[in-house]
Amino acid sequence: FYGCTSLASIKLPASLETIGDGAFGGCTSLASIEFPADSSLEYIGEDAFEGCTSLASIKLPASLKSYWLGACDFDGCTNLASFSSADAADSTKPFLYEGQDTLVPTLVEHLVVDSSVTFIEEQAFVGLKNLKTVELPASLQSIGYSAFDGCTSLESLEFPASLNSIGSYAFDGCTSLESLEFPASLNSIGGGAFLGCTSLASIELPASLKSIGYLAFQRCTSLASIELIKFPASLVPSRFFT
Template sequence: MKQLYLKTMLLLMMCMVGTTAFAYDCEVDGIYYNLNNEKMTAEVTYKDYDYNSYSGNKTIPESITYSGQTYSVTSIGERAFSGCSGLTSITIPNSVTSIGERAFWYCSGLTSITIPNSVTSIGKSAFAGCSSLESMIVESGNTVYDSRDNCNAIIKTADNELLLGCKNSIIPNNVTSIGIGAFSYCEGLTSVTIPNSVTSIRDYAFTECSGLTSITIPNSVTSIGIGAFSYCDGLTSVTIPNSLTSIEPRVFKGCYRLTSITIPDSVTSIGMEAFFNCSGLTSITIGNSVTSIGDDAFLGCSSLTSVTIPNSVTIIGYQAFFNCRSLKSVTAHMENPCYISESVFLINKGDLPPYYIYTTTTLYVPEGSEELYRNTNGWKLFQKIEKTTSITTAKREAATPAVNYSFNGQQLPAARRGLNIIRMSDGTVRKVMVK
């Protein structure tokens, strides 16, 4: 069903571009091309309306002859081989300088790829969904990309950003960023070690890596992009570092095997749909610095039995805990409750009434704040509001240095002479000059 869905979506995306975009100019030895008669160049493309144009072993020539004219093959166009699950190998000549977006998207039979030294441009998600890839090599002499340290990955040399990886990739110690969709749809990836040199994991970097069971994110990482680990449905545990200040939208959406999450005190916001449909989640610890919980943040966390909201929270978004049907207790530390909509704790299941949580779950609030909650929109829907003397307003401890960085972003074991960037224990960042 998944493969049929993906092929259907691919065909729809192609149709949205318009019929003229699919018309190839010629076919030579089983490969389709668009021709540029001014530059006398050819671009590899796909057959009209066919999302599975190629299979078996394909060798792209350096040049083709058509109607008595010779054209140099300089590019592989967008989606040229997309959805070609029967493609088992591809040979790219040294005449090719660019590989377009999604050029080999979901070529699930492809086991290896060699990027010639002539290629200077690789589009987004060029090899996304190539779940059988075991080897990714950039030929030596390429001025833009490399595969340093036999890493089985493609790295952008100037930025030290890992652009594309496969199930056998090893992230080198000098990589500073894991790129957008770098391991997306890499179902064969079962484990990965992120070195301390990495400071950012970009959008959808590991989305749908269903074989990944656990991940430790080092304290060097200061940003994790939208949907970075979404739909990693084999993921059972994850360590979130205290170097993060925000949980971005959809980061762990659909990770239904996650059982517990601890959000450190450095984090100030939880984005929309961050833990959407994490149905195996039984416990969450929300750090004391979180001020906002986004729309649908924990929607569908049906195994969650209790939740504690720290006194730092001032915003709880629409349907933040919608369909958390197992909730038995909600503990709110805020002495002055923020407004919430009635949808926050609603149920939308056929076997339970919509207001089930409000009628069966106990809301625990600071002593002396009971009446405030009983008169505040959203909270007043709870039929059981009880005080608890165990809730005290947490006093923030004085911030202490947590992680040291040089001015260019390199993590340091300790502050050194000159300008230092220091991330404090409360999540703030300071510039400190050491003489």
């Protein structure tokens, strides 16, 4: 279907296991791709959807294997703003969140994390500079090292009540992040977790917090209000806010 510029929508069969290289490349009118709930799709070839400039959102099936999703599959999809994968019923770590293997299109502005995910691994979404909003699931317990490092457009974030740890440098350099509300379940914030979040204006640390890492809020130059709820001052490390 390469270059079928009038093709507007696709409904793929459940039996489909492979989408070949360049299969829908250059389909500039393609705005909708529907994968069935019982999809058998495991492989998407290189440049499969390259240049699909009308494609605004996509939800990939849980059957897809991480190592068969190419980094260039969505190159030139200049309107692709929402990206997610279907829940993997037999896994607490669907392919989309396996750390450095994650291949999320760099132009994505909105990201939905699967409802089965309990842990976002290190560098999972590092450097997604267009990412503005993220929906985190109620199941999430931990955010890993540098998970959202360098997501400079990230404006808002709602942590679930289940979250108990935020890793070192998890949100380092998220310069558009203005406010945070930490859940009562949170036990630890890693070193440099919010380093350089220059738009962050206020924080309220919960009573459940047991440790805060070195330089956790360093260079948060707009931070004007900090509330420590029953948090012992002795546990605040040196150069915590500097």
